[in-house]
Amino acid sequence: MLHLTISGDVFLKSRRTQPRMIGRVVDNVRAALAGTDLAPRRVANHRFSIDTDDGAIADRLARVFGISSVDTVVVVPADDLDRLAAAVAELNADRVAGRTFAVRPKRTGDHDWRSHDLAVKVGDLLRAAGGTVDLERPDETVGVRIVDEEAYVVVEHRRGAGGLPIGTQGPVLGLVSGGFDSIVALWMMMSRGTEPELVHFTLNCAQSDHALAVSHAMWERWGFGSDPLVHVVEFQEVKEALLADVDRRLRQVALKVLMVQAAERIAVERKIEALVTGDALGQVSSQTLPHLAAISRSVQIPILRPLVGMPKEAIIDLARRVGTAEISARAREVCDLSGGGTVATAARTSAVHRAADLVPEALMADAVETRKTFRLADWVPGTVLSG
DSSP: EEEEOOOOOHTOOOOOOHHHHHHHHHHHHHHHHTSSSSSOOEEHHHHHHHEEEHHHHHHHHTTTTTTEEEEEEEEEEEEEEEHHHHHHHHHHHHHHHSEEEEEEEEEEEEEEEEEHHHHHHHHHHHTOOOOOOOOEEEEEEEEEEEEEEEEEEEEEEEOOSSBBOTSSSSSEEEEEOOSSHHHHHHHHHTTTOOOEEEEEEEOOTSSHHHHHHHHHHHHHHHHHHHEEEEEEEEHHHHHHHHHSOGGGGGGGHHHHHHHHHHHHHHHHHHHOOOOOOOOTTTGGGGSSSHHHHHHHHSSSSEOTTTTTTTOHHHHHHHHHHHTTTHHHOOOOOOOOSTTTTTOOSSOOOHHHHHHHHHOOOOHHHHHHHTTTEEEEOOTTTTTTTTT
């Protein structure tokens, strides 16, 4: 049996809000269980059970936002303290042998013994099995939940995704490329309950199929309860206008301005209230503080930047958790518009906006109006430009 514990983020909400949040968690769990005959059953205020011990299903459920942990449990009788302690010790003896451990029982109901009594008896048996007690920093935690006459012994613990359930905070539009940053940024916003849509700008120098491969890999692993659209915007003519008419020192930041302006048009059309980018302060010339400010001031819609204060190493570590690090590492950064010369890093907002304004409005309007839009679930490799 699996026990799913609801995230603490959900229980920080008011009592009026909690039922809606929990209902969405359950819906998203059901989405993760699609194709099976399994269903969650509530066993406590913040816990659900599922009648399976399948490790692959447990791994999948651990990636549902709003779930803090997924435990594989064995049910044993709790009507006798000595028999219960023996059963708990037998189930955990191999796991704690040669390691440090702590016994953490939680008890609900009327019993003629205390939780501490069970912890002591189990601890004695596990020390005899080769374990060493360490209540501060144990290698293994022996979890037991006692509810009336039944005890649920945790034999495997999985860290859950945590956060808030997807679909409880409204939609966002993520600007995605094929590198580490943008997809990790969108994942972080999904962990706060937002429902994703994606926009990708195709350029002759861009790896569009690669960008969608990274996006699809992230969504397939973590997007339970969502069905995002992808908007693919052909931006090559916009780039060529930049190369023809804009000072090479300002092309990179001007391109970013034009991308967020195009994304804003799509967001307004789709009734989406915020954009998401993978900007990290100081990482490249378009991400210096003056240029981030200029980009933000070029649109009316908020731009959310969850990675803005993170070092690259931390972003890559998150990409490993998300499961996109390996494929993102194969991306090539080839969209350098500077011609190999120096680029501006602290241009005035007015100068950045004047540079972007040199691109004809007709090119921008046409790029947005002729975009391709499709469900990310329907994406097939090799179809971005030809489909």
